[in-house]
Amino acid sequence: MAQLIKDGALCENSWIRITPEDAEGIPANGDIIVSLSCWQEQKDALKDHNGKVAVCLSPGQEPAELADDLADLPMIAIDFPMFADGRGYSYARELRTRYAYQGEIRAVGDVLQDQLFYMWRCGFNAFDIRADKDASEALKGLNDFTVTYQADARDPRPIYRRQPA
Amino acid sequence: MSDRLFPNKLAGYLEYMYVYQDYDQRLLDERVAQFRDQTQRYLDGKLAEEEYRPLRLQNGLYVQRYAPMLRVAVPYGMMASPQLRMLAHICRTWDKGYCHVSTRQNIQFNWPELQDVPDILEALASVQMHAIQTSGNCIRNTTTDEFAGVNAKEIDDPRPWCELIRQWSTFNPEFAYLPRKFKIAVNAVPDEDPALIGVHDIGVQIVKNAQDETGFQIWAGGGLGRTPMTGEVIGEFVEPRYLLAYLEAVLRVYNKYGIRDNKYKARIKIIVKAMGRDKFRELTEREFAELKDGPITLTEQEMERMRASFPAPSYSSLKDLPEALEQALSSSKAFSRWYHTNTRAHKQSGYRAVTLTLKKTGRVPGDITDEQLDVVADLADRYSFGELRTTHQQNMVLADVRQDELFDLWQALDSLGLATPNLKLLTDIVACPGGDYCSLANAKSIPIAEAIQHRFEDMDYLHDLGELDINISGCMNACGHHHIGHIGILGVDKKGREYYQITLGGRGDKVSRIGDKMGPSFESDEVADVVEKIVKLYVELRHDDELFIDTYERVGMEPFKERIYGPAN
Numbered sequence: 175m176a177q178l179i180k181d182g183a184l185c186e187n188s189w190i191r192i193t194p195e196d197a198e199g200i201p202a203n204g205d206i207i208v209s210l211s212c213w214q215e216q217k218d219a220l221k222d223h224n225g226k227v228a229v230c231l232s233p234g235q236e237p238a239e240l241a242d243d244l245a246d247l248p249m250i251a252i253d254f255p256m257f258a259d260g261r262g263y264s265y266a267r268e269l270r271t272r273y274a275y276q277g278e279i280r281a282v283g284d285v286l287q288d289q290l291f292y293m294w295r296c297g298f299n300a301f302d303i304r305a306d307k308d309a310s311e312a313l314k315g316l317n318d319f320t321v322t323y324q325a326d327a328r329d330p331r332p333i334y335r336r337q338p339a
Numbered sequence: 340m341s342d343r344l345f346p347n348k349l350a351g352y353l354e355y356m357y358v359y360q361d362y363d364q365r366l367l368d369e370r371v372a373q374f375r376d377q378t379q380r381y382l383d384g385k386l387a388e389e390e391y392r393p394l395r396l397q398n399g400l401y402v403q404r405y406a407p408m409l410r411v412a413v414p415y416g417m418m419a420s421p422q423l424r425m426l427a428h429i430c431r432t433w434d435k436g437y438c439h440v441s442t443r444q445n446i447q448f449n450w451p452e453l454q455d456v457p458d459i460l461e462a463l464a465s466v467q468m469h470a471i472q473t474s475g476n477c478i479r480n481t482t483t484d485e486f487a488g489v490n491a492k493e494i495d496d497p498r499p500w501c502e503l504i505r506q507w508s509t510f511n512p513e514f515a516y517l518p519r520k521f522k523i524a525v526n527a528v529p530d531e532d533p534a535l536i537g538v539h540d541i542g543v544q545i546v547k548n549a550q551d552e553t554g555f556q557i558w559a560g561g562g563l564g565r566t567p568m569t570g571e572v573i574g575e576f577v578e579p580r581y582l583l584a585y586l587e588a589v590l591r592v593y594n595k596y597g598i599r600d601n602k603y604k605a606r607i608k609i610i611v612k613a614m615g616r617d618k619f620r621e622l623t624e625r626e627f628a629e630l631k632d633g634p635i636t637l638t639e640q641e642m643e644r645m646r647a648s649f650p651a652p653s654y655s656s657l658k659d660l661p662e663a664l665e666q667a668l669s670s671s672k673a674f675s676r677w678y679h680t681n682t683r684a685h686k687q688s689g690y691r692a693v694t695l696t697l698k699k700t701g702r703v704p705g706d707i708t709d710e711q712l713d714v715v716a717d718l719a720d721r722y723s724f725g726e727l728r729t730t731h732q733q734n735m736v737l738a739d740v741r742q743d744e745l746f747d748l749w750q751a752l753d754s755l756g757l758a759t760p761n762l763k764l765l766t767d768i769v770a771c772p773g774g775d776y777c778s779l780a781n782a783k784s785i786p787i788a789e790a791i792q793h794r795f796e797d798m799d800y801l802h803d804l805g806e807l808d809i810n811i812s813g814c815m816n817a818c819g820h821h822h823i824g825h826i827g828i829l830g831v832d833k834k835g836r837e838y839y840q841i842t843l844g845g846r847g848d849k850v851s852r853i854g855d856k857m858g859p860s861f862e863s864d865e866v867a868d869v870v871e872k873i874v875k876l877y878v879e880l881r882h883d884d885e886l887f888i889d890t891y892e893r894v895g896m897e898p899f900k901e902r903i904y905g906p907a908n
Binding site: 233236257258259260261263264267271272286288289291292293295296311318319320321322323324325326330331332333334335 | 362363365366369370373377385386390393394476506507509510511512513514515516517583591594595599629633634635637638640641644
């Protein structure tokens with residue numbers, strides 16, 4: 175069953191996440207998500223990988239680490255080891271606003287229905303829902319609210335700039 | 340039922356405070372639906388306890404010792420009479436007939452059933468109230484001076500800025516999962532700190548620059564809790580239109596760099612201290628530079644809309660000290676005492692601001708019953724433009740009372756038990772719910788407050804002692820603000836027994852100062868004795884009508900220590 179929500183709909187996940195502990199290392203083919211340290215160590219080799227390459231930022235690894243690589247990256251994953259660790263929200267906002275990053279920003283890890291709306295507003299457009307949860311249920315979380323007060327990555331205008339004059 | 344009780348809800352009310360637009364109401368309704376669904380999923384076993392926990396906390400719902408506790412937000416402490424009636428209705432329908440004013444100016448219900456909470460929230464939403472972000476690791480209710488708008492000393496009305504902060508912080512997507520709770524307070528009075536901004540994560544001091552323009556001095560890194568400290572100024576003069584940009588910059592720095600692996604080090608104060616104020620300011624300035632002049636910049640129109648949301652009530656043109664008041668003052672000693680203790684000067688001539696003390700001996704400090712709430716709502720309508728405030732000292736305020744009606748109001752309040760003339764006096768004790776209710780508490784606080792109040796029942800003596808703040812917290816979380824009590828009492832657990840640690844010299848008035856620890860802690864039945872001894876020594880040591888805190892600051896801890904523990908070797 176699909177666990178990935180992308181641009182508001184369930185879809186198949188073509189990406190494989192390579193964690194530093196993966197014994198077999200990087201597969202020869204396919205779309206892969208690698209850790210920041212893997213990317214930094216093997217950047218040149220990875221540019222020749224037969225498939226797309228994305229980098230995963232963990233809490234404590236800021237987007238600035240990828241500032242020079244953004245044009246080469248079709249996707250940046252942001253890991254939530256625990257959903258209560260909210261650093262990833264600021265990272266996504268920075269990627270969208272400070273760096274004007276246009277690629278996919280995917281939330282991975284402890285990704286659950288009740289955080290999706292906030293994540294989406296911060297600039298995430300893909301959500302790899304935690305394996306034990308029903309992603310079709312989780313999808314509802316994107317529609318919790320029709321009203322927002324603040325500017326966000328979707329609408330740069332806070333509510334006081336959206337009102338008719 | 341609530342529709343019958345509250346026809347047209349707030350029509351005709353809320354003239355003097357922010358009125359919800361359609362979108363504000365829609366947001367609240369959507370929140371109720373969301374929380375109803377979350378609670379149902381939890382009850383159905385689809386949401387694990389640890390997944391539901393932060394969700395319910397962000398809606399003010401704690402699971403307490405005997406029942407859940409629901410904390411309802413009272414933004415910057417302001418309410419209109421229909422809202423009071425709704426609180427009374429909730430007390431009757433879903434609780435045990437009373438509620439509690441917290442030190443964040445919020446209202447707490449101690450006995451709701453979990454499955455009823457969505458219905459309670461729906462009832463609250465019908466009068467523009469909610470429990471959003473009253474707990475959890477997010478931005479909490481913004482607080483201010485309970486005399487905002489009527490305080491003759493303020494240089495601006497803080498409430499429009501509080502409302503702007505409320506909207507900016509409500510469901511701010513970036514700051515819902517902060518390292519720890521985050522509290523903001525706004526103060527507009529120079530040289531005094533009625534909002535306690537010095538002990539907030541962010542304190543906003545409204546100031547005037549040399550050109551007489553209004554701006555904000557931003558403090559960061561204050562807080563009570565386990566490691567109490569006062570904040571430091573990080574922004575000297577932030578222009579009004581940049582207020583939210585600056586706050587967002589501070590929050591982003593905190594969200595990225597706050598400590599997350601140790602909840603006792605997770606408040607902003609720890610990183611401000613650890614990296615140093617200058618480094619923290621540098622990081623903030625870097626974020627601010629990007630946000631400044633971006634869309635978050637407040638528009639003139641929006642600032643004006645907020646100012647217009649808090650107009651002065653339609654005061655009558657009256658003189659101070661009218662004949663009716665003078666007569667009442669000279670004929671009733673009890674009224675006169677109450678007048679001098681519980682009412683204060685007002686911006687508008689002919690009016691006074693009245694504090695309703697929720698501190699009658701034998702009652703839990705800050706508790707109020709459904710019947711009292713209903714009558715207070717009527718009194719607010721009759722005497723104070725239908726408006727009421729809560730205070731961080733757990734009292735209530737009718738801010739706009741005609742002086743010639745004070746005697747009538749006093750009589751009504753007196754028969755309700757809300758006119759105890761002890762405002763700011765020793766028995767006006769601030770106390771958290773403590774171990775009687777709270778599952779976090781190490782010790783009880785309510786019986787300690789009561790024991791102390793019983794020792795000081797002689798009103799003449801109390802008035803002779805003058806202003807003296809006693810604050811009691813049942814644990815390190817410091818909900819009773821014990822660090823800033825002139826006498827602070829903290830419940831601690833020692834091998835399963837309740838002990839109490841005493842601090843002296845804290846203050847939260849002109850400046851915020853953290854109290855000094857006196858020495859070894861005491862058993863519960865010793866605390867009132869110790870307080871009595873401390874007070875007796877103060878009376879011996881004071882010069883003329885010197886206040887306790889001034890005597891303490893003059894003589895220091897030693898004489899008190901020696902009196903309590905005996906001479907040092």
